[in-house]
Amino acid sequence: MTQLQIAISVLCGVAALLVLVQVVRDRPVNKLIIAVLGLIEAGLVVHLVLGIHWLTGDRPDIPALTYLGYLVASLAVLPLAWGWSWAERSRSGTAVLLVGLVVVPYLFVRLHEIASSAS
Template identity: 35%
Template sequence: MIAGLAWTVSALALVAMCWGLLTAVLDKPPGKAQLLYAAGLELVVVVQSVIALVRLGTGFRPVELATTIGYLVGIVVLVPVAWFWANSERTRFSGVVLAIAAAAVAAMTFRLLVLWVPR
């Protein structure tokens, strides 16, 4: 895992979280810009996970291999599920769904940074 990329993912996720909460507080559904931002976040998350999985495939072993693989796979699923939910149910709570997914992405990325220590 590239630490700079992981910090970028975390920062982007925290911005998405704040944006989702702001739209909920303003009682508005997520707009196209917010949904595009979430899609961009997903793209960066996928790049991070692919790089990490390639490193695992080439022999790198973190402290907890199974947990790391679970986080790498799980983190890729969160944003698309929230995105489809927010796009299909256009209410203020869709912003909350995006915010929760983004917060989970940030938390999982921070955890991956902790796990990404060689044995």
């Protein structure tokens, strides 16, 4: 699952750079960014399924609700940020999407910490 997290994080970085250009230009999100967000979100759905499958294994020391919460949060962050940026068509609205793209890799770090601390 780590390779998937790295791939999604790289895509988040690419999307963050694209969004940063839009923030500097004071423009709303364009179709290319929306396409990359869709790709990231598809990867996050796969990540959720794999994470739940991993969690259902023999892992009694993992705080399951916390781990599941981070999995679901990683899936929910980008649609919420995109919705905010769509509703607020200004520089600050686009910047919210930038923050969401930074939060997703951070949630992966937390997932890794939770899994490592219980091992």
